[in-house]
Amino acid sequence: xxxxxxxxxxxxxxxxxxxxxxxxxxxxxxxxxxxxxxxxxxxxxxxxxxxxxxxxxxxxxxxxxxxxxxxxxxxxxxxxxxxx
Amino acid sequence: xxxxxxxxxxxxxxxxxxxxxxxxxxxxxxxxxxxxxxxxxxxxxxxxxxxxxxxxxxxxxxxxxxxxxxxxxxxxxxxxxxxxxxxxxxxxxxxxxxxxxxxxxxxxxxxxxxxxxxxxxxxxxxxxxxxxxxxxxxxxxxxxxxxxxxxxxxxxxxxxxxxxxxxxxxxxxxxxxxxxxxxxxxxxxxxxxxxxxxxxxxxxxxxxxxxxxxxxxxxxxxxxxxxxxxxxxxxxxxxxxxxxxxxxxxxxxxxxxxxxxxxxxxxxxxxxxxxxxxxxxxxxxxxxxxxxxxxxxxxxxxxxxxxxxxxxxxxxxxxxxxxxxxxxxxxxxxxxxxxxxxxxxxxxxxxxxxxxxxxxxxxxxxxxxxxxxxxxxxxxxxxxxxxxxxxxxxxxx
Numbered sequence: 001x002x003x004x005x006x007x008x009x010x011x012x013x014x015x016x017x018x019x020x021x022x023x024x025x026x027x028x029x030x031x032x033x034x035x036x037x038x039x040x041x042x043x044x045x046x047x048x049x050x051x052x053x054x055x056x057x058x059x060x061x062x063x064x065x066x067x068x069x070x071x072x073x074x075x076x077x078x079x080x081x082x083x084x
Numbered sequence: 085x086x087x088x089x090x091x092x093x094x095x096x097x098x099x100x101x102x103x104x105x106x107x108x109x110x111x112x113x114x115x116x117x118x119x120x121x122x123x124x125x126x127x128x129x130x131x132x133x134x135x136x137x138x139x140x141x142x143x144x145x146x147x148x149x150x151x152x153x154x155x156x157x158x159x160x161x162x163x164x165x166x167x168x169x170x171x172x173x174x175x176x177x178x179x180x181x182x183x184x185x186x187x188x189x190x191x192x193x194x195x196x197x198x199x200x201x202x203x204x205x206x207x208x209x210x211x212x213x214x215x216x217x218x219x220x221x222x223x224x225x226x227x228x229x230x231x232x233x234x235x236x237x238x239x240x241x242x243x244x245x246x247x248x249x250x251x252x253x254x255x256x257x258x259x260x261x262x263x264x265x266x267x268x269x270x271x272x273x274x275x276x277x278x279x280x281x282x283x284x285x286x287x288x289x290x291x292x293x294x295x296x297x298x299x300x301x302x303x304x305x306x307x308x309x310x311x312x313x314x315x316x317x318x319x320x321x322x323x324x325x326x327x328x329x330x331x332x333x334x335x336x337x338x339x340x341x342x343x344x345x346x347x348x349x350x351x352x353x354x355x356x357x358x359x360x361x362x363x364x365x366x367x368x369x370x371x372x373x374x375x376x377x378x379x380x381x382x383x384x385x386x387x388x389x390x391x392x393x394x395x396x397x398x399x400x401x402x403x404x405x406x407x408x409x410x411x412x413x414x415x416x417x418x419x420x421x422x423x424x425x426x427x428x429x430x431x432x433x434x435x436x437x438x439x440x441x442x443x444x445x446x447x448x449x450x451x452x453x454x455x456x457x458x459x460x461x462x463x464x465x466x467x468x469x470x471x472x473x474x475x476x477x478x479x480x481x
Binding site for chain 1: 406408410421422425431432433434435436437438439440443445472473474475476477478479480481
């Protein structure tokens with residue numbers, strides 16, 4: 001089923017942990033895009049979930065338990081404009 | 085799909101009409117195009133049948149393109165774009181059949197890739213921008229590659245080259261431009277023109293444009309040949325139609341997502357397949373896949389040509405720089421989403437809940453262009469208070 005809620009999780013990662021963190025993030029089924037970036041945040045993950053409950057489960061139980069992630073900011077998409 | 089479509093045409097021409105002339109090729113083209121329209125009409129009618137998907141009654145075609153509802157007339161504006169796309173495609177198709185009557189599949193496929201050069205120029209002109217070194221490299225590489233692919237034992241055929249350079253590819257570039265304009269047209273918020281109806285209507289306009297000059301060029305002998313060869317060639321034409329249909333539907337969907345030049349560069353994988361298909365095909369069906377010269381030197385030049393085309397198109401694709409822009413806006417700023425999405429290079433724009441107000445996913449040809457072409461335009465949007473640009477080093481999908 002197509003996810004109803006889209007959210008971005010912006011992360012700051014401990015130095016030297018990026019590869020390990022990305023490897024673990026790739027195991028999350030609902031993470032449909034992972035970008036390693038320069039600048040204020042080190043990794044950005046786009047999640048597509050069916051409910052806020054599922055978003056909570058993924059962020060708190062899966063993402064927050066990955067070693068090397070120092071800080072996360074979760075932004076829920078209210079509206080998105082994109083080409084199909 | 086594109087390789088198979090061209091291969092069906094070349095095999096049909098070489099097996100049933102051999103030795104072929106330009107008129108034979110036009111006779112085949114005339115039949116093939118109208119068979120293609122009939123096949124497309126039937127496929128789209130079938131895809132209009134409704135069944136339950138995710139608990140909702142939807143057309144079968146929803147799985148091919150989520151914007152598809154049923155076979156229908158497009159709204160006035162996109163229909164106008166489709167008319168123009170069809171006219172240019174008709175010109176390009178006429179040129180294609182003229183070339184197909186003289187060449188093998190390994191040459192016809194790379195010839196078509198020259199359109200990337202024109203689209204790149206169109207992108208640059210639209211952006212009022214100077215090309216980067218990598219863009220110049222790509223253009224040179226593709227141009228030289230196409231020239232090498234076109235060599236024949238007697239040297240270059242200037243007429244064929246002229247057809248390739250002007251009507252075949254220039255018209256194809258305009259076709260791509262109007263297809264992209266149609267695909268990005270929003271019928272209503274969240275619903276865009278679907279690629280299945282686009283293919284149906286553009287094919288109708290294409291066929292009318294192609295058929296008028298073709299009918300004048302075909303002699304009475306040609307019409308008689310059409311009657312004789314229609315049945316033996318039917319399965320080849322249906323094969324060509326169906327493979328062309330799905331390759332174009334996928335192509336149009338991709339056009340809705342990326343820049344014209346990059347989408348075409350990705351579709352260029354068909355170039356590589358041309359040589360093995362021609363060689364292996366001729367092994368099983370001698371002469372059926374076009375005449376093959378035994379001159380090793382000539383084949384070496386052709387292979388070099390294909391390699392140059394591929395290097396050009398892959399370098400173009402590989403040079404893309406992706407960025408994510410995080411925006412915060414001033415208090416009492418209205419909805420900026422439509423304004424931000426309108427900026428060329430912004431692939432998607434999201435309004436967010438929380439400390440960050442908007443997230444833009446951005447793509448450009450170089451870091452410098454991200455700054456000059458996109459960031460500066462975002463900065464000019466009224467109400468934007470701060471922008472953080474994050475360059476994507478690696479991306480997983």
